[in-house]
Amino acid sequence: QVQLVQSGSELKKPGASVMISCATSGYRFTSHSLNWVRQAPGQGLEWMGYINTITGNPTYAQGFTGRFVLSLDTSVNTAYLQITDLEAADTAMYYCARDLQQLVFDHWGQGTLITVSS
């Protein structure tokens, strides 16, 4: 069965970096793009962007350029979200999600909580 398993929660200090992994299984990795969605505490869902699993080309939503980097390791069917120069405002749950088509996410990771605090 299709599974997306994300790495565990992390507590980071401001200015640090973090990398979240999204390990997939149960389907052909290159058949679907992988998207990332953020939910800050008390806030709604926010689309961050996606990465084309064939070309490795990332597309970022406004507000998620610069410090946010999407990448892949096709040898282990895993996608990554790296956030550099962390700020308190980056404290959120981050989800990866497989898409069937643009913004149609049929399988999701369980979420990774990133807490940024000094």
Next chain:
Amino acid sequence: QSVLTQPPSASGTPGQRVTLSCSGSSSNIGSHVVNWYQHVPGTAPRLLIYNNSQRPSGVPDRFSGSKSGSSASLAISGLQSEDEADYYCVAWDASLVSGVFGGGTKLTVL
């Protein structure tokens, strides 16, 4: 402030029909399909409706979606206690060149 506008809350009693709205503009809902997600806090969101009105397999036919102009709606009939969740609409926005979620509607089953 979300590009897609959803009422922050809604409620209904078991068995009732409720309709959740999602309002946008010509650059998003007016020209692109709308999808809906159900999100129970602490769990991963679940796809409910895609392409305005299509239901994925496994989603009960109590859930239905529609779109008219720059607005979309999600209807839930025969409301059940397990329907208590946050509901989000999402669409592509051609002006922002980005996917945009609504702010979400928290549905309470009284």
